[in-house]
Each structure stands twice: as structure tokens, then as C-alpha cells.
Amino acid sequence: MDNNELIQLIRDKQWDDVIENILSCDDNEVFKFALSQKDCPEIIILDLWQALDPDVRILVAKHPNTPMSVLKSMVHSDNDPKVRRIASKSYHMRRRSD
Amino acid sequence: MTKDNTAVNNELNKFNSEDMLKFIDFSSNAAAYGFITSHAQNYMRNIQVADLLNTKFLQSGIFNTAKSAQEWLNNRLSANPDSINYIYSVLQGHGAGEVDFVRYINGSLKSLLYKAEYATNEAGKIVSNVGGVDLVIKNRFTDEIIQRVQVKSNWTNSARNIKNTLDEFLKNKYYSPDIVLVGPQELIDEARKRGIPNPLRVFNSADDNLKSAEHLQKYVENGKLTNTVFSVQTLSELGKGALIGGAVSLGVSAIQNYIALKNGEIDIDMAFTNIAKDSARGAVVGVALKGVALLCPPGLVGIGLGIIIGSGLRKVIDAAFGKGDFEELVRDMRIDQGITNSYTNFAITTYNAFRTQKQFASEMKTHANNAALIDQIDKSQDIEIEKRMKEI
Numbered sequence: 001m002d003n004n005e006l007i008q009l010i011r012d013k014q015w016d017d018v019i020e021n022i023l024s025c026d027d028n029e030v031f032k033f034a035l036s037q038k039d040c041p042e043i044i045i046l047d048l049w050q051a052l053d054p055d056v057r058i059l060v061a062k063h064p065n066t067p068m069s070v071l072k073s074m075v076h077s078d079n080d081p082k083v084r085r086i087a088s089k090s091y092h093m094r095r096r097s098d
Numbered sequence: 099m100t101k102d103n104t105a106v107n108n109e110l111n112k113f114n115s116e117d118m119l120k121f122i123d124f125s126s127n128a129a130a131y132g133f134i135t136s137h138a139q140n141y142m143r144n145i146q147v148a149d150l151l152n153t154k155f156l157q158s159g160i161f162n163t164a165k166s167a168q169e170w171l172n173n174r175l176s177a178n179p180d181s182i183n184y185i186y187s188v189l190q191g192h193g194a195g196e197v198d199f200v201r202y203i204n205g206s207l208k209s210l211l212y213k214a215e216y217a218t219n220e221a222g223k224i225v226s227n228v229g230g231v232d233l234v235i236k237n238r239f240t241d242e243i244i245q246r247v248q249v250k251s252n253w254t255n256s257a258r259n260i261k262n263t264l265d266e267f268l269k270n271k272y273y274s275p276d277i278v279l280v281g282p283q284e285l286i287d288e289a290r291k292r293g294i295p296n297p298l299r300v301f302n303s304a305d306d307n308l309k310s311a312e313h314l315q316k317y318v319e320n321g322k323l324t325n326t327v328f329s330v331q332t333l334s335e336l337g338k339g340a341l342i343g344g345a346v347s348l349g350v351s352a353i354q355n356y357i358a359l360k361n362g363e364i365d366i367d368m369a370f371t372n373i374a375k376d377s378a379r380g381a382v383v384g385v386a387l388k389g390v391a392l393l394c395p396p397g398l399v400g401i402g403l404g405i406i407i408g409s410g411l412r413k414v415i416d417a418a419f420g421k422g423d424f425e426e427l428v429r430d431m432r433i434d435q436g437i438t439n440s441y442t443n444f445a446i447t448t449y450n451a452f453r454t455q456k457q458f459a460s461e462m463k464t465h466a467n468n469a470a471l472i473d474q475i476d477k478s479q480d481i482e483i484e485k486r487m488k489e490i
Contacts, residue, residue, distance in 0.1 A: 001227060023188070024226040026157045043181070046173045050159040050166045070173070 003030050010034050015041050028053045035059035042067060049073075054080045061087040068094060106350060109357045117360075124359075125352040128373035143201060144317055147193040148325035150216065154192055154226040161325060168321040182315075186253055189318070190311035192226050195251030196233060198310070199280055199301055203235060213238050217246070230272030246274075249301070250281035253308040260288045268294070282307055351376045 001021050009017050010033055022034060022044060031048050032055065034040050042065045049060045049070050060066055061074055061083055071094070074087035113121075152161035160170045174181045196216065203214035214235050217228040235245040250263050263285060267273065275295040279286070282304045289298050302310075317323050352373045359369035 020184070023155050023158055023160070024192070026155055026225060028157055031157065042177055043174065046170065046177055047158060047160070050162070050170065052157055052159045052162070056157075067173075067177070073169070 001025070003027050006030055007033055010037060013037075013039065015039075015044075019043055023047055028056055031056045032059055035063055038064065040065060045070065054083050057083045058086055061090055066090070106353055106357065109361075110353070121353060121356045124369070125356055125373050128352075128370045143194075143197060144314070144323060145325060146197045146201070147189070147314060148323045150197055150224070151188065151193045152325045153224045155188075161323070164318075164321045164324045167318045167323045171315070171318045185315060186308075186311040189314040190251045190253060190307055194310050194314055195249045195307065199247070199249050200233060202301065211238055212236065212244060214247075230270045230274065230277060245278050245297075246276070247278045247280055250279065250285055251302075251307045252282050252285055252304050253311050255282070255284040255304040260285050264289055264292065264294070 001024070003025050006018065006021055006025050007030060009021070010030075018034060019041065022030065028051070031051060031053075034044055035048065035056065036059065040063060045060055045063060045066050048056055049066070051057055051060075057074065057078060057080070061071065068091065071087050071091040075084055075091055078084045078087065148161055148164075148167070155161055159166055161167050171185060174185065200214045200216065203212065212235050214233050216224045217231045217234055219225050219228050230248060231246045232249045233247040234243045235247060236243055248267060250267070252259055252263055263281070267279060276297075278297045278299055279289060279294070280299045280301045281289075282302050283300050284304050286298045286300045289296075314323070355364065355369045355372045355376075358364045359366060364372075
């Protein structure tokens with residue numbers, strides 16, 4: 001499956017197929033496009049939260065479906081201070097609203 | 099007693115103590131060699147799998163370190179235990195299936211003429227979605243591509259799974275009848291039944307693939323799937339064969355091979371290789387060495403590699419020598435320094451090589467840490483200098 005097909009699947013919200021194929025594309029632009037969707041499933045976030053590109057990780061840190069455990073790990077171990085700061089903000093806001 | 103064992107028994111009746119010591123000497127060396135090399139090979143294979151996965155899934159960072167792979171797997175399984183099939187498709191489908199086939203081709207006699215390589219895209223990068231092809235087999239001398247190969251690594255042999263795999267293969271937009279389809283026995287049988295025109299090649303079975311996937315899953319779960327060869331962890335693992343927790347099992351085939359060697363039916367290389375292979379297969383890792391020390395010459399016990407006399411072999415030896423006599427014989431070996439020399443030399447060589455490498459790796463790690471520290475200090479100083487420059 002090429003990247004255009006994958007982007008179309010994301011647009012069509014065919015999440016099961018996206019989950020199966022997103023890692024294989026290995027493309028940051030596709031990752032960002034998936035993470036910019038509000039309904040991006042948690043399982044995709046679990047595949048992408050350790051991405052090399054900090055911009056991808058920032059989208060993970062801001063996403064409402066990111067599990068608290070992942071946010072916590074990002075706060076503690078992400079090597080980019082900006083990502084840590086955003087993850088920390090999301091984590092505390094989420095805790096407050098819970 | 100089976101027919102084979104009776105034959106062995108008859109031969110053993112002709113053995114004296116000296117013959118038995120020679121047998122133990124020869125077969126223990128072969129067994130130890132088999133264990134160490136197979137352990138090292140298996141470890142290297144896992145590194146190659148991790149390296150291939152890291153190359154294919156580079157941007158996700160999942161296989162960047164053993165720890166990131168471990169976190170990915172644990173998170174995914176706790177979020178959805180049904181993810182196991184997807185995890186197998188990554189570890190086995192994208193990784194081990196291809197690595198094992200490349201190792202198989204490049205380790206065979208054919209590799210004198212041909213070499214297997216992972217397929218690359220137009221940019222020359224190994225990716226997981228190269229159109230319809232996973233590997234290419236090239237002429238070693240001209241670099242000409244001889245065959246293009248698609249490797250399938252089904253780990254279940256359900257009719258539905260096999261059918262879906264073949265359908266996907268045939269419907270792929272890059273499908274071509276000249277692509278070699280490599281897959282488990284069950285898949286290739288079905289492909290033959292359907293009259294698929296592509297060249298077909300059996301590699302492993304669905305059950306082998308499942309075992310491999312499960313093994314890799316455990317490896318990732320335990321945080322051991324490293325993709326670097328030159329790490330302290332790697333060297334420790336490679337050295338483990340000669341260091342601790344290993345025991346090799348000598349079975350009836352060991353003495354059968356030794357007898358064949360003694361009778362001139364096979365040569366020494368063949369006997370050594372056969373015993374090495376069989377013993378490596380029967381390797382017992384992590385066994386309590388205390389329990390088997392009685393049956394081990396001290397040279398090898400000293401470095402922690404035990405030789406277990408398998409129960410089948412024990413029975414035929416007991417039948418020929420009388421119950422308990424063999425134990426006496428091996429106990430005597432413990433004070434016979436001459437017999438241990440060959441083990442000791444072999445063991446010391448392996449052990450020293452390992453220690454040297456480990457020391458080197460530790461030193462390199464210290465230097466790397468120091469370099470990182472200096473780099474950090476440099477950066478802080480740069481910031482400070484920049485700040486002062488602005489003030490000026």
C-alpha cells in the first residue's frame with residue numbers, strides 16, 4: 001500500500017486498515033496526518049509515541065486519545081524539552097478534568 | 099532396547115575404559131562447540147531481525163532500542179490482547195521470515211555464486227512496502243538480479259489464512275508470474291494445488307514460524323531485542339555459551355557417530371559436525387550445574403558448561419558396562435588432568451576472547467559516556483558564550 005492510499009484510508013476513517021498498515025509506510029507526514037484526526041485510535045498512538053520526529057511526538061502529547069501512561073512516560077523520558085513540557089501540560093490538565 | 103541401541107550395545111562391549119574416555123573427550127568438545135556456535139548464531143540472528151525491523155520502521159522509533167521495543171509490545175498487548183497477531187506480523191512477517199531466508203541462502207553452498215539481499219526502493223532504502231518483492235537473489239560476481247522473491251511467513255495453517263495469503267499475493271498490483279513465492283509447506287502445497295504459475299519454494303512450516311514468532315515476542319518482552327552487534331549486552335550473550343548456565347546433552351547419536359568414526363565409516367569432520375549439531379539441538383540452558391557436575395570433566399565445569407549424558411545414552415552405556423560403572427569412570431576422569439587439557443585449552447581460548455572483547459566494549463562505553471558529557475558541557479558553554487556576546 002502506498003502513502004496516498006493510506007492517506008485516503010485515514011480520510012475515510014477506515015481505522016482498522018490504517019492500524020494494519022501505518023507502521024509499514026514509515027513516513028512522518030502520514031503519521032502527522034493520522035494524529036491530526038481527533039478520532040485517531042489509541043492503538044495508533046501506541047505505535048507512534050516513540051517516533052524519532054519530535055513534531056510527531058508533540059501531536060501524540062496533545063492528542064485526547066493518548067493514554068495517561070504514555071503521557072507519563074513522555075514527561076519522564078522524552079529527550080526533547082518541548083515535548084516533555086507539552087506532555088506534562090496535557091497530563092496535568094487531564095488529571096484535573098478527571 | 100531398539101535395533102539401533104542393540105547395535106551400539108554390541109559395539110560398546112568391545113570398548114575398554116580408554117575408548118570410553120576418548121569418546122567422552124571427542125564428543126564433549128564437539129558438543130561444546132555446537133552449543134557455543136548455535137547459541138551465538140541464534141543471538142546474531144535476533145540482532146539481524148531487530149536491525150531489519152529498525153530499518154523498515156525507522157521513523158516510528160519502535161526498534162531503535164531494546165527498551166523502546168519492549169514498551170511498544172507491552173503497551174500494545176495491555177491495550178488490546180488481540181494485538182498478538184499484529185505483533186507476530188511485524189516480528190515474523192516483516193522481520194524473521196526474511197532474515198531467516200537470507201541467512202539460509204547466504205549460508206548455503208549456493209552462496210558461492212549467489213547472494214540474497216533485502217529489496218530496496220528507488221531511493222535504495224530497505225522499506226517494508228517495496229512493490230511485491232521482499233528479497234532479491236543476485237549473481238555475486240556481476241550483481242545481476244537472478245530472482246525476485248516474496249517471502250510469506252504464515253504462522254497458522256488454517257485454510258482461510260492460507261487462502262487469504264495467496265489471494266493477497268496474486269492481487270498485489272506489482273504481481274508478476276516470475277516472482278519466486280517462498281513460504282511454509284502448507285502455503286506452497288496450496289499454491290501448487292491452485293496451479294499458481296510462479297516458481298515456488300518451501301521454507302519452514304507454519305509451526306516453525308509460530309515458534310519463531312513466540313520466541314521473538316518473549317525476547318522483546320524481556321527487553322533483549324537489541325539491534326547493535328557491538329554492545330556489552332551482545333558480548334555477554336555471545337560469551338554465555340562458554341561462561342555460565344549452559345549444558346549440552348549427549349545422546350545416543352553421539353556414540354553412534356563416534357563408533358562410525360572409530361570403524362572408519364565416516365571421517366573426523368563428519369563425526370564432529372554431526373555430534374555438534376545434535377548436541378546443540380539438545381542444549382539445556384540455565385540448568386543447575388551442581389546436579390550434573392558428577393558427569394562432567396572439570397575443565398568444562400570450571401567455565402560453567404556442563405555435559406549431560408542423556409538418559410538414552412546412559413541406558414546403552416549401563417547395559418554394556420554394567421550399572422554404575424560408567425559413573426565411576428567419569429568420576430576417575432576428574433583427577434585425570436591429561437584428559438581435561440583439551441577442554442581447558444578450548445575453553446580458555448573462548449573465554450579469553452570473550453573477556454578481551456567485553457573489556458574493550460566496556461572501555462568504549464566509558465569513552466562514549468565521557469564524550470557525551472564533554473558534548474553537554476560544550477553546549478552549555480556555547481549558550482553561555484552566546485549570552486555574553488549578546489550582552490556585549
